[in-house]
Amino acid sequence: MRTDHFSRLLQPLVEKQWLAGAVTCVADQERILALEAVGFADLATRRPMRVDDLFWIASQTKPVTGTAMMMLVDEGKVSLDDPIERYLPEFKDLMVAVPEDTETTLLRRPNLPVTVRHILTHTAGMKFSSPVEQPTFDQLTLHQAALSYSMTPLAADPGTACEYSNMGVNVAGRIIEVVSGMDYVDFLDSRLFAPLGMRDTTFWPDDAMCARLAKTYKPGGANAALEEMPIGQLTQPLQDRSRRPLPAGGLFSTAADCVRFCQMVMGGGIFGGRRYLSEEAVETMTRKQTGDLSGQFGIGWKLDGAIGHDGAYGTHMGFDRERGLITVYLVQHAWFHGEGGNGRRIFEERAREIFAG
Numbered sequence: 001m002r003t004d005h006f007s008r009l010l011q012p013l014v015e016k017q018w019l020a021g022a023v024t025c026v027a028d029q030e031r032i033l034a035l036e037a038v039g040f041a042d043l044a045t046r047r048p049m050r051v052d053d054l055f056w057i058a059s060q061t062k063p064v065t066g067t068a069m070m071m072l073v074d075e076g077k078v079s080l081d082d083p084i085e086r087y088l089p090e091f092k093d094l095m096v097a098v099p100e101d102t103e104t105t106l107l108r109r110p111n112l113p114v115t116v117r118h119i120l121t122h123t124a125g126m127k128f129s130s131p132v133e134q135p136t137f138d139q140l141t142l143h144q145a146a147l148s149y150s151m152t153p154l155a156a157d158p159g160t161a162c163e164y165s166n167m168g169v170n171v172a173g174r175i176i177e178v179v180s181g182m183d184y185v186d187f188l189d190s191r192l193f194a195p196l197g198m199r200d201t202t203f204w205p206d207d208a209m210c211a212r213l214a215k216t217y218k219p220g221g222a223n224a225a226l227e228e229m230p231i232g233q234l235t236q237p238l239q240d241r242s243r244r245p246l247p248a249g250g251l252f253s254t255a256a257d258c259v260r261f262c263q264m265v266m267g268g269g270i271f272g273g274r275r276y277l278s279e280e281a282v283e284t285m286t287r288k289q290t291g292d293l294s295g296q297f298g299i300g301w302k303l304d305g306a307i308g309h310d311g312a313y314g315t316h317m318g319f320d321r322e323r324g325l326i327t328v329y330l331v332q333h334a335w336f337h338g339e340g341g342n343g344r345r346i347f348e349e350r351a352r353e354i355f356a357g
Helices: 007-015 061-074 089-093 116-121 142-150 166-180 184-196 255-266 279-285 340-355
Strands: 021-027 032-042 055-058 096-099 105-108 216-219 226-229 251-253 302-304 306-310 316-320 325-330
Touching: 007 021, 007 032, 007 340, 021 255, 021 340, 032 255, 032 340, 061 116, 061 166, 061 184, 061 255, 061 279, 089 142, 116 166, 142 166, 166 184, 184 255, 255 316, 255 325, 325 340
Parallel strands: none
Antiparallel strands: 021 032, 021 325, 055 251, 096 105, 216 226, 302 306, 306 316, 316 325
16 A cells, blocks of 8 residues: 555655644555655644544534434334423423614523424524533533523524534433433444454543643644644543533544445445444434535535535544545644645545545
8 A cells, every 4th residue: 555645745844844744544445545744733842644644623523412412202102293301301491582772682482392303403593602601612411411402592493503502412412312222332333443442542541542642732823833732612621520521523533434434334334244224324423414504514524516524623534425535634723824734625636536536
């Protein structure tokens, strides 16, 4: 297997300090076609990036949560069109905030109940987060988080707008707990991660994993050099299991693990001869669920040409059914400068040229 399809194209970005480092991976339904690393996981120590390095994949967690929910749909335990209050009674008194003028906001009942489909497609009218999720997002149990969301007025009636919301997906995680009778993390571990062989995917990287964790960077001062920064949305240390899991964005993972997850979904719900989801469930997840609204979302997935999802610090995984191609691009950058933000585009264009004709 060649190891320089993409690293040589991204190396100039590293040399100009527009990019600290990256792991790139291309796969088809059966195998990894190319897995490469370029640059540094730690600029201060000059530790080279390795293909098995760990990354905070953030909102790439959303399609994982969507998949877990669709497993329960397959089992007849949940319907996407059920009101969420059926499973979480605290949402029976949910209200919509209606601005009257610059100083007055009225509260009224929503025109429709919020459904499971709404919370997984960013059409529930929920805000991004609740006021109590400060200073980090990982301090509340899913039960506590759901209670805080139920007391946070909606910004719009359900189904009338598509606004990206962590709250909705976190509510989905709580519903998974209530319906399955299992802790959300235990459900993922037993139903997805262990069977798929996703051994490096976790909400709590241990000491050995943290030694493989790529550092996070942002553009520095006037000389535009990269500056290391912590993962601001999560409490440190990351190994501390008193931190709470985030169904909307808490996972850490590797390129190889992301590929396995994508192979299962692109394979119509089958991986390694085992069925995880029905074909109908996969078709629903990967088809636009937002109607005439501007947002391009399935159940947990973004639909922007290919089917995929990105993470807060520049990560991305996705697949193209027609080409039978999976791409995973892992970096840890809060912002980019220069041409650093073009790395994913450069990688994906070259991947299509080489492996999809």
